[in-house]
Amino acid sequence: MLKHIISTALIAAVTVTASFAAEKISGAGASFPAPLYYDWAYNYQKDTKNRVNYQSIGSGGGIKQISNRIVNFGASDKPLKTKELGKKRLLQFPTVIGSIVVAYNIPGVADEKLKLKNSVVADIFSGKITKWNDAAIKADNAGLTLPD
Numbered sequence: 001m002l003k004h005i006i007s008t009a010l011i012a013a014v015t016v017t018a019s020f021a022a023e024k025i026s027g028a029g030a031s032f033p034a035p036l037y038y039d040w041a042y043n044y045q046k047d048t049k050n051r052v053n054y055q056s057i058g059s060g061g062g063i064k065q066i067s068n069r070i071v072n073f074g075a076s077d078k079p080l081k082t083k084e085l086g087k088k089r090l091l092q093f094p095t096v097i098g099s100i101v102v103a104y105n106i107p108g109v110a111d112e113k114l115k116l117k118n119s120v121v122a123d124i125f126s127g128k129i130t131k132w133n134d135a136a137i138k139a140d141n142a143g144l145t146l147p148d
Contacts, residue, residue, distance in 0.1 A: 027061020028055040029075030033096040037075070066090060106132055108145055115140045 027037070034056035041052035057065075059076040065076030067088050080092060102121055104114055116124075120136050123129040129136060132146040 024051045024053060025073070026053045026055075026071045027073040027075065028057050028065045028071045030077050032054040032060045032077060032098060033035070033075050036096055107148065113141075114145065135148075 020085045023112075025135060034054060037052075037054040039136075045051050047134075054075075055071075059078050062074035062076050063080065066083065067090070075095070080088075085092060102116060103126075106114065114137075115138065117140060118138070120129065121137075123136065131148050133148050138144075140148060
């Protein structure tokens with residue numbers, strides 16, 4: 001089973017803004033971590049009475065809004081380079097980790113029995129491999145009967 005780690009970086013302004021002292025913290029950015037941020041915000045408000053508003057507008061939007069100091073934090077699936085962080089006076093650190101898993105349903109092939117190299121998965125996603133009995137898949141799955 002292919003597992004690929006994706007790190008989502010939270011980008012925070014180095015200078016503390018007045019709104020951190022207020023009862024509302026605002027953030028914007030990537031959609032991937034949004035469900036978790038919504039859950040954290042709900043529980044934080046329940047415990048502290050302080051609000052966190054997160055807008056799922058995409059990584060680019062999150063970078064733009066934190067760079068322009070529109071929000072207190074931004075989330076991005078794309079980490080910024082050290083030079084860019086320094087220029088914009090930002091810090092970044094990972095907050096959420098996810099994975100990509102290839103799921104399959106092939107008659108006669110039990111769960112967790114199919115083996116796929118990263119290069120094979122890339123060829124499947126790019127359309128180079130279109131059949132289960134492709135030689136590249138069969139090479140790592142001796143003993144499995146793979147359909148066309």
